[in-house]
Amino acid sequence: MSKVSMRVNGRAVSGEVEGRTLLVDFLRNDQGLTGTHVGCDTSQCGACVVHVDGAAVKACTMFAAEAEGAEVTTIEGMANADGSLGTIQQAFQDHHGLQCGFCTPGMVMSAAALLKDNPKPSEHEIRKYLEGNFCRCTGYHNIVKAILAASGQEMPAVAAE
Amino acid sequence: MYAFEMERPTTVDEAVAALKDEDAQALGGGQTLIPTLKARLAMPGKLVSLTGIDAIKGISKDDAGRLCIGGGTVHRAIAEQGDFPGLAGLAARIGDPAVRNRGTIGGSVANNDPSACYPAALLATGATIVTDRREIAADDFFQGMFTTALEEGEIVTEVKLPIPEKSNYQKFAQPASRFPLVGVFVAKGADGVGVGVTGASEGGVFRWREAEEALSGNFSADALGDLAASADGLIGDMHGSAAYRAHLIKVLTGRAVSAAA
Numbered sequence: 001m002s003k004v005s006m007r008v009n010g011r012a013v014s015g016e017v018e019g020r021t022l023l024v025d026f027l028r029n030d031q032g033l034t035g036t037h038v039g040c041d042t043s044q045c046g047a048c049v050v051h052v053d054g055a056a057v058k059a060c061t062m063f064a065a066e067a068e069g070a071e072v073t074t075i076e077g078m079a080n081a082d083g084s085l086g087t088i089q090q091a092f093q094d095h096h097g098l099q100c101g102f103c104t105p106g107m108v109m110s111a112a113a114l115l116k117d118n119p120k121p122s123e124h125e126i127r128k129y130l131e132g133n134f135c136r137c138t139g140y141h142n143i144v145k146a147i148l149a150a151s152g153q154e155m156p157a158v159a160a161e
Numbered sequence: 162m163y164a165f166e167m168e169r170p171t172t173v174d175e176a177v178a179a180l181k182d183e184d185a186q187a188l189g190g191g192q193t194l195i196p197t198l199k200a201r202l203a204m205p206g207k208l209v210s211l212t213g214i215d216a217i218k219g220i221s222k223d224d225a226g227r228l229c230i231g232g233g234t235v236h237r238a239i240a241e242q243g244d245f246p247g248l249a250g251l252a253a254r255i256g257d258p259a260v261r262n263r264g265t266i267g268g269s270v271a272n273n274d275p276s277a278c279y280p281a282a283l284l285a286t287g288a289t290i291v292t293d294r295r296e297i298a299a300d301d302f303f304q305g306m307f308t309t310a311l312e313e314g315e316i317v318t319e320v321k322l323p324i325p326e327k328s329n330y331q332k333f334a335q336p337a338s339r340f341p342l343v344g345v346f347v348a349k350g351a352d353g354v355g356v357g358v359t360g361a362s363e364g365g366v367f368r369w370r371e372a373e374e375a376l377s378g379n380f381s382a383d384a385l386g387d388l389a390a391s392a393d394g395l396i397g398d399m400h401g402s403a404a405y406r407a408h409l410i411k412v413l414t415g416r417a418v419s420a421a422a
């Protein structure tokens with residue numbers, strides 16, 4: 001076991017981890033931040049996406065020890081200071097961008113990473129960016145709409161509707 | 162995952178020393194190794210993480226005009242550089258954004274997955290792989306599926322690629338894995354044309370020499386004429402037969418030539 005320290009959602013945290021402890025397990029089991037989900041555990045689905053030093057990563061495919069000293073943001077860090085839903089979260093609710101909600105934390109974190117780089121993405125850019133985020137419920141159209149809305153853009157009818 | 166120790170050195174020398182332990186293994190971005198560990202297909206006693214070594218990250222150009230990419234440089238940084246557009250296009254289509262934020266070129270070439278993208282570009286451009294102890298030409302480095310010239314504990318510190326006049330990578334993605342079913346990198350340089358093919362062969366990445374010859378005289382898709390890639394030794398599986406892969410090699414080579422910029 002060795003000690004790891006990082007900032008999670010702006011708060012300094014530390015804990016004892018094994019070499020093999022995944023970042024997602026540290027967040028969920030040690031920190032109690034169960035908003036980050038494990039969908040596949042094989043690096044495919046994106047349910048576990050968090051930001052490490054501003055970059056979207058799959059928390060199931062990174063060791064906790066590798067986040068030493070890093071600034072980590074999870075879905076729990078996406079709400080406004082008063083606890084109300086953040087812009088992207090609210091857009092997912094308004095546009096029915098979720099059904100069971102299992103993929104949603106990863107979708108929101110990927111969307112946030114996209115909008116940071118590209119504040120006004122096209123529908124095509126959104127779909128391309130979400131290549132590594134799987135949703136088994138919605139069929140994606142409402143997720144794309146929600147992200148377009150969160151970026152303050154008009155929402156033309158999305159393709160294939 | 163079996164238990165292992167983890168070390169995070171900050172210099173190449175420390176990493177090389179740590180890798181002298183018999184059952185130690187390097188950890189790059191972990192985008193291949195971590196899934197492998199989870200499947201218990203690898204059982205190192207110690208992982209030596211290379212992510213804390215700043216000296217092997219970053220992209221520059223050398224005096225010979227080659228693009229020099231540190232072995233620990235992530236796919237995203239390679240996708241964002243503007244000196245070698247063909248390579249940027251290749252990197253931009255590896256996996257998905259989260260994979261590209263962690264996965265490294267050093268890890269990809271060291272692993273030499275038969276469907277990995279970079280090896281096709283390294284062969285087509287005549288790149289050089291630099292390690293902690295020597296330089297290896299791409300032609301000598303890739304030695305068949307998951308096999309390279311690397312010795313135990315040898316670290317890829319840099320990859321040097323001559324920047325071609327024109328180049329393009331065509332990836333025909335296998336939709337479930339999102340790796341290429343077949344990928345072709347075409348590079349037109351001062352000394353001729355290189356064609357690197359990945360995803361297709363039982364022998365791993367290879368150069369399609371007949372096409373290189375035909376294209377060196379006339380760099381246009383027409384120059385491929387009725388040349389056909391041989392299906393001998395190509396992979397045949399549930400995703401595509403050997404004959405289908407052979408067909409794709411030709412089609413993708415033609416597209417890469419037409420799109421080269």
Ligand SMILES: Cc1cc2nc3c(=O)[nH]c(=O)nc-3n(C[C@H](O)[C@H](O)[C@H](O)COP(=O)(O)OP(=O)(O)OC[C@H]3O[C@@H](n4cnc5c(N)ncnc54)[C@H](O)[C@@H]3O)c2cc1C
Nearest residue numbers: 189190191192193194256264265267268269271277278317
């Ligand atoms: C969903 C998904 C989709 C993907 N799609 C593609 C794709 O389309 N095309 C593609 O090419 N790849 C793809 N990949 C693989 C990805 O590019 C990996 O990042 C890459 O193959 C391995 O690099 P890494 O830095 O993650 O290495 P790791 O996983 O950390 O290591 C891989 C191997 O290389 C060794 N190693 C790592 N770094 C070094 C080094 N510097 N020197 C010596 N040995 C080293 C390790 O010991 C290990 O054996 C995909 C991966 C995922 C999860």
Ligand code: FES
Nearest residue numbers: 039040045046060
């Ligand atoms: S749980 Fe991490 S990618 Fe699916």
Ligand code: FES
Nearest residue numbers: 099101135136137
């Ligand atoms: S809402 Fe159920 S998986 Fe996306």
